[in-house]
Amino acid sequence: MPEYKPYTLKYHYLDETLKQIDAAIYTTVAPLEIEAWRTPEPIPFAERTTGEYITPAIGESWGGLFDCAWFHFTGDVPERDGDGDKPLVLLLDVSGEMCVFDEAGAPVRGLTSMASSYDFSLGRPGKRVLPLGEFITGVRRTALRPGELLSAILVPQQPDDLHSVFLKAGARKYLVISIAMVAVAASIRDEKIIEARIAAGSCSPVAQRLHEFEAQLAGHRVQQQLPQITPAHLAVLSPISDVRGSAQYRSEAVTQMIGRALAQLLAKAAS
Numbered sequence: 001m002p003e004y005k006p007y008t009l010k011y012h013y014l015d016e017t018l019k020q021i022d023a024a025i026y027t028t029v030a031p032l033e034i035e036a037w038r039t040p041e042p043i044p045f046a047e048r049t050t051g052e053y054i055t056p057a058i059g060e061s062w063g064g065l066f067d068c069a070w071f072h073f074t075g076d077v078p079e080r081d082g083d084g085d086k087p088l089v090l091l092l093d094v095s096g097e098m099c100v101f102d103e104a105g106a107p108v109r110g111l112t113s114m115a116s117s118y119d120f121s122l123g124r125p126g127k128r129v130l131p132l133g134e135f136i137t138g139v140r141r142t143a144l145r146p147g148e149l150l151s152a153i154l155v156p157q158q159p160d161d162l163h164s165v166f167l168k169a170g171a172r173k174y175l176v177i178s179i180a181m182v183a184v185a186a187s188i189r190d191e192k193i194i195e196a197r198i199a200a201g202s203c204s205p206v207a208q209r210l211h212e213f214e215a216q217l218a219g220h221r222v223q224q225q226l227p228q229i230t231p232a233h234l235a236v237l238s239p240i241s242d243v244r245g246s247a248q249y250r251s252e253a254v255t256q257m258i259g260r261a262l263a264q265l266l267a268k269a270a271s
Helices: 013-025 211-217 247-270
Strands: 035-037 053-054 068-074 098-101 105-110 137-139 163-167 181-190 192-201
Touching: 053 068, 163 247, 181 247, 192 247
Parallel strands: none
Antiparallel strands: 035 053, 035 068, 098 105, 163 181, 181 192
């Protein structure tokens, strides 16, 4: 533990002690190799390796005040005798704002420089990036915590072979609360469904993805008969009965609309 020292405003012993405590939380297990592509302005994920290639070392300046860069960190995870139950984390600090992306170009979470200062009475600082399905939790409800603000909606760049169809059932075409709705998107390449995304709305407090049926469609040849959607695929839905339609009608409508949407999507992909 850090040596106890009386706190004074002059020497900021408490601030230094807190830094020592923070440093003692983590044990270094392996270094990271750093490579980056620097640009004067932000560029999208698809163009991340088009900037000036650099390999900055820890402690070195990687750019000017307003420069941007796509960083790529790599390292080997060593065997940890007796420490296998301890979580493994990455400590990254580029003296600026960062956003971590996965291999598909989707944002995972935001990171902030350790050098930043905050009013800790408002809680620990941090940024969160949530998938839409986790952010919307119910009717007019979201996962925002007290004091949090929604700062951006990030839409990943989609592949050129992605096609989509949206259908809804309602009493009229415009200005109507839908009885049921479906959205279907699929990436089709070499006459094969590479990836499928299917969501049903107005059949639960929030729209729901049909992940099991999506997995069944992945890898399916478009010339073959498509799998049939079953009640088991719709188990994630919880439709209600009201003046617009019964729960059974909504379930049957979703089943029919998904079939129609897939048919339209395949026809669009073939044209």
